Amino acid sequence: MRALYASVLCLGMAVRCLAATSEVSTDSNADACAGAEIQLKSLSTNLNRNQFSAAEDRLTVLKAEHPDCSSILLAEARIKASQGAAEARDLFSRFLKKVPNDPAGLAYFARFLIDQGQYQQADELSDAAVSQDVKDPAAVSQDVKDPAALAVRGQLLIMKGQPKQGEELLIKSCELDPDNAESQFQLGVLYDRTKRPGEAVKHFQKVVDLDPGYASAWDYLALNLEPLGEVDRADAAYRRGLEVNHEGQQFDAFLDYNYGRFLAKRNRLAESKLHLDRAVELVPDYRDTWYDRAKLNLRIGNYAQARSDAERAASLTEETGGILNLQVYNLLEQIYRRLGEKELADKYANLTRQTPPPTRKGSESTPSQ
Amino acid sequence: MNHPTSHHRLVSLTAGLLIALVAREMRTQPPTQNAAGISFENRQPQSGVDFVLNNGTTVDKPIIDSIPGGVALLDYDNDGFLDIFFTNGARIPSLSKEVPGFYNRLYHNNHDGTFTDVTEKAGLSGTGYSIGVAAADFDNDGWTDLYVTGINHNILYRNNHDGTFTDVTEKAGVSGVNSAGKKLLSVSAAWIDYDNDGRLDLFVTNYLDWSPETSKVCGLPGKRLSCPPSLYPGEPNILYHNNGDGRFTDVSKSTGIADQIGKGMGVAVADYDADGWMDIFVANDNQRNFLFKNRRGKGFDEVGVEAGVAYTEDGIPVSSMGVDSRDYRNDGRPGIFITALGGETFPLYRNEGNDLFSMETYPANIGFSTYKMSGWGAGIVDLNNDGYKDLFSANSHVSENADIDPQQHYLQTNAIFENMKDNTFQDVSAHAGPGLSLRAAHRGAAFGDLNNDGKVDIVVSVIAGHAELLYNTTANGNHWLLIQTIGTKSNRDGIGTQIKLTSQSGSVQFNQVTTAGSYASSSDKRVHFGLGGDTLVKEVTLRWPSGTVQTLHNVKADQILKVTEGAL
Numbered sequence: 001m002r003a004l005y006a007s008v009l010c011l012g013m014a015v016r017c018l019a020a021t022s023e024v025s026t027d028s029n030a031d032a033c034a035g036a037e038i039q040l041k042s043l044s045t046n047l048n049r050n051q052f053s054a055a056e057d058r059l060t061v062l063k064a065e066h067p068d069c070s071s072i073l074l075a076e077a078r079i080k081a082s083q084g085a086a087e088a089r090d091l092f093s094r095f096l097k098k099v100p101n102d103p104a105g106l107a108y109f110a111r112f113l114i115d116q117g118q119y120q121q122a123d124e125l126s127d128a129a130v131s132q133d134v135k136d137p138a139a140v141s142q143d144v145k146d147p148a149a150l151a152v153r154g155q156l157l158i159m160k161g162q163p164k165q166g167e168e169l170l171i172k173s174c175e176l177d178p179d180n181a182e183s184q185f186q187l188g189v190l191y192d193r194t195k196r197p198g199e200a201v202k203h204f205q206k207v208v209d210l211d212p213g214y215a216s217a218w219d220y221l222a223l224n225l226e227p228l229g230e231v232d233r234a235d236a237a238y239r240r241g242l243e244v245n246h247e248g249q250q251f252d253a254f255l256d257y258n259y260g261r262f263l264a265k266r267n268r269l270a271e272s273k274l275h276l277d278r279a280v281e282l283v284p285d286y287r288d289t290w291y292d293r294a295k296l297n298l299r300i301g302n303y304a305q306a307r308s309d310a311e312r313a314a315s316l317t318e319e320t321g322g323i324l325n326l327q328v329y330n331l332l333e334q335i336y337r338r339l340g341e342k343e344l345a346d347k348y349a350n351l352t353r354q355t356p357p358p359t360r361k362g363s364e365s366t367p368s369q
Numbered sequence: 370m371n372h373p374t375s376h377h378r379l380v381s382l383t384a385g386l387l388i389a390l391v392a393r394e395m396r397t398q399p400p401t402q403n404a405a406g407i408s409f410e411n412r413q414p415q416s417g418v419d420f421v422l423n424n425g426t427t428v429d430k431p432i433i434d435s436i437p438g439g440v441a442l443l444d445y446d447n448d449g450f451l452d453i454f455f456t457n458g459a460r461i462p463s464l465s466k467e468v469p470g471f472y473n474r475l476y477h478n479n480h481d482g483t484f485t486d487v488t489e490k491a492g493l494s495g496t497g498y499s500i501g502v503a504a505a506d507f508d509n510d511g512w513t514d515l516y517v518t519g520i521n522h523n524i525l526y527r528n529n530h531d532g533t534f535t536d537v538t539e540k541a542g543v544s545g546v547n548s549a550g551k552k553l554l555s556v557s558a559a560w561i562d563y564d565n566d567g568r569l570d571l572f573v574t575n576y577l578d579w580s581p582e583t584s585k586v587c588g589l590p591g592k593r594l595s596c597p598p599s600l601y602p603g604e605p606n607i608l609y610h611n612n613g614d615g616r617f618t619d620v621s622k623s624t625g626i627a628d629q630i631g632k633g634m635g636v637a638v639a640d641y642d643a644d645g646w647m648d649i650f651v652a653n654d655n656q657r658n659f660l661f662k663n664r665r666g667k668g669f670d671e672v673g674v675e676a677g678v679a680y681t682e683d684g685i686p687v688s689s690m691g692v693d694s695r696d697y698r699n700d701g702r703p704g705i706f707i708t709a710l711g712g713e714t715f716p717l718y719r720n721e722g723n724d725l726f727s728m729e730t731y732p733a734n735i736g737f738s739t740y741k742m743s744g745w746g747a748g749i750v751d752l753n754n755d756g757y758k759d760l761f762s763a764n765s766h767v768s769e770n771a772d773i774d775p776q777q778h779y780l781q782t783n784a785i786f787e788n789m790k791d792n793t794f795q796d797v798s799a800h801a802g803p804g805l806s807l808r809a810a811h812r813g814a815a816f817g818d819l820n821n822d823g824k825v826d827i828v829v830s831v832i833a834g835h836a837e838l839l840y841n842t843t844a845n846g847n848h849w850l851l852i853q854t855i856g857t858k859s860n861r862d863g864i865g866t867q868i869k870l871t872s873q874s875g876s877v878q879f880n881q882v883t884t885a886g887s888y889a890s891s892s893d894k895r896v897h898f899g900l901g902g903d904t905l906v907k908e909v910t911l912r913w914p915s916g917t918v919q920t921l922h923n924v925k926a927d928q929i930l931k932v933t934e935g936a937l
Binding site for chain 2: 226265267345
């Protein structure tokens with residue numbers, strides 16, 4: 001559970017916990033890699049498609065034959081990063097000593113640091129990754145040719161609240177290397193967050209075509225198919241995601257939660273309950289899972305369990321997820337009303353009335369004058 | 370660095386989900402009917418109705434330009450056929466109807482599918498920026514009167530019985546001005562006899578505190594968007610009590626109505642708790658909705674939160690626009706159907722009884738469909754006469770420039786959700802004939818039988834386009850009954866009368882007399898029932914606002930039945 005929780009935290013920060021994939025870096029010490037070009041290309045493909053096990057097998061062979069090839073060192077760092085292993089840091093550092101300022105090396109290192117929550121350093125490295133050949137900072141997307149560097153910088157810019165610039169870099173990255181699963185994933189995430197489900201679906205579909213084992217991509221794909229009304233396709237995507245959602249670094253702890261909510265919308269209440277039960281086990285410290293299970297229990301008339309779940313949601317803060325206090329109060333009011341506990345129902349009715357709702361509306365924008 | 374704080378998947382994606390479908394009741398089904406689908410045809414081109422809603426928009430796209438467009442279906446000359454009244458906008462910022470293109474319009478039904486513009490003769494061209502309309506016989510003289518809401522003028526027109534109307538606003542004291550002397554921005558209105566004294570009172574929804582001087586501007590130059598309502602303070606609604614002498618008294622404060630500040634759009638009236646006193650539901654834009662529970666004519670308690678209709682089942686508000694409240698489950702309890710914006714879904718609340726509602730948007734199978742729609746006019750109406758009420762929404766995004774977001778579309782088709790008789794609906798819009806394929810900036814919608822063929826037609830107002838006269842062309846041979854109530858002890862229109870109908874086959878339906886509901890609009894006061902294959906109604910029971918209960922037996926189908934209160 002501890003590992004899962006770490007994974008959850010990482011997801012909660014909207015960054016992919018896996019190391020990114022891109023072309024294997026061009027080696028300045030080309031002689032050391034001579035004769036390994038074909039194998040390196042295959043290794044690159046494995047990494048780009050998150051096929052880390054296959055990449056590891058290739059790496060073992062390559063390392064023995066080309067011990068001084070720096071591209072192999074970078075590949076090893078990426079594999080370790082995908083496992084969340086601390087030694088990835090040392091491997092990246094060693095690589096960058098051998099190939100200073102390599103854009104891809106800087107980029108992968110930056111992504112590893114994002115996964116480790118070391119944003120400041122990641123920001124600096126990703127900036128360096130795109131700055132190597134660029135004189136005009138405004139021309140990054142035109143000048144930089146390394147897709148990994150573009151992708152990680154794009155991701156960082158989005159995290160820094162510059163979505164337009166981030167989108168531009170991610171688009172360029174996907175154009176340069178359409179088969180890079182991570183670039184496609186990050187661009188999909190951006191479209192997901194900016195509520196552009198049609199565009200998000202295209203990119204998540206591409207990700208799962210490249211890497212059918214990418215559970216989070218299936219999850220996002222399904223989530224973005226829902227608002228398009230493609231419910232059967234969404235259902236299939238959720239189920240594919242659950243099939244490949246194995247424990248480990250890639251585990252998506254929210255798949256059950258999202259599928260449980262989806263099933264409730266489709267009136268498949270018993271199945272929904274199974275997944276929401278699992279969701280509260282997987283992510284017990286998040287308000288959302290308890291909240292949604294409480295709603296389901298209310299719906300099926302299991303008021304006592306609904307009460308317990310909703311009170312648990314109330315005991316967690318708004319910061320642990322996206323469910324607002326207002327939502328929890330409103331739910332508790334309805335549960336207690338049905339339980340016939342008037343005093344508590346009235347208490348939560350008052351809290352509901354006193355809590356201002358979020359302001360949101362389609363096309364809302366800031367006044368420009 | 371700004372770190373992201375929440376994961377997408379933990380954010381509540383939409384308004385809707387929930388509510389019980391745990392145990393579905395077994396019901397007696399009406400006899401087998403022809404399965405021909407619901408179908409509509411727009412006959413505006415040949416109707417002579419040339420009305421175009423002019424919202425007077427400017428390059429800045431002020432918030433008010435999105436909200437006009439009421440429609441009323443009323444028989445103003447008592448010839449037995451519904452006539453059509455449209456509200457219209459005005460020049461911005463002057464808010465005056467400077468040219469005929471801004472006039473409100475009345476079209477007389479010629480009984481042959483055509484209409485004649487009689488606005489000027491009737492004296493109904495209006496003043497100011499008009500929004501909504503409510504039609505009813507407020508003075509119990511047997512002739513339908515009109516109340517027009519607006520930004521800077523609300524107007525009460527008394528019917529002179531000769532095809533003309535007189536503006537009696539000042540004498541009546543219903544100008545929409547509050548006690549501080551400020552004209553509130555009125556959207557919808559509903560005629561309701563809240564104290565069952567036999568005289569129709571008037572409820573007016575007010576939106577927000579806007580004026581040309583305080584108007585905000587949103588979006589980029591050349592692509593301005595309608596500003597969100599959150600940028601403006603809300604306003605209280607108004608309730609006028611009918612004194613019976615042509616005058617009204619503003620009882621908003623004494624009845625508790627004025628205590629609630631919202632952003633009122635649509636209003637629906639129904640006796641949701643079956644206590645014999647009409648209650649009021651107000652759809653608020655991006656704020657919690659209000660359910661005013663009638664305290665036996667003495668005042669109102671706002672119980673939206675307690676009843677579970679203030680917010681969606683996700684505990685958040687939506688941009689509630691239009692609303693209708695009727696019994697769509699044939700269980701005797703009126704539910705609530707609300708239109709809202711794209712990305713929110715249209716809330717549908719099931720009335721559980723015991724003063725509680727549960728949201729049924731997804732359980733009733735309208736969640737995924739309506740997520741993509743933005744709606745205004747709303748109706749719970751039996752469109753195929755099968756004995757089960759269907760849902761209609763008049764659709765369009767708020768902002769004329771909405772399409773700069775590829776997920777949004779300003780011009781949208783209207784939608785019909787057919788009642789599948791198992792507490793779910795099916796979106797049949799795409800198969801409902803050419804009348805439902807028109808993309809436009811739809812706004813208000815009124816429901817009524819324009820040609821007295823027993824099928825409910827729909828008139829929809831369209832910004833910058835011809836209004837649509839959607840004739841119901843459903844050809845399934847199902848039977849019907851239209852009931853026109855004539856109150857004697859109760860108000861003359863019989864508004865508020867609860868009607869229970871038991872057909873030959875034993876199926877039971879419920880409906881009520883009201884012209885309120887939808888968005889800023891006013892519908893046929895006659896109460897419509899679809900009867901499926903039944904040609905006879907075993908029993909009709911009317912519970913009048915006066916308390917009188919009247920039962921009719923063995924009523925033939927396919928007729929317009931006039932029922933006078935207390936008559937044998």
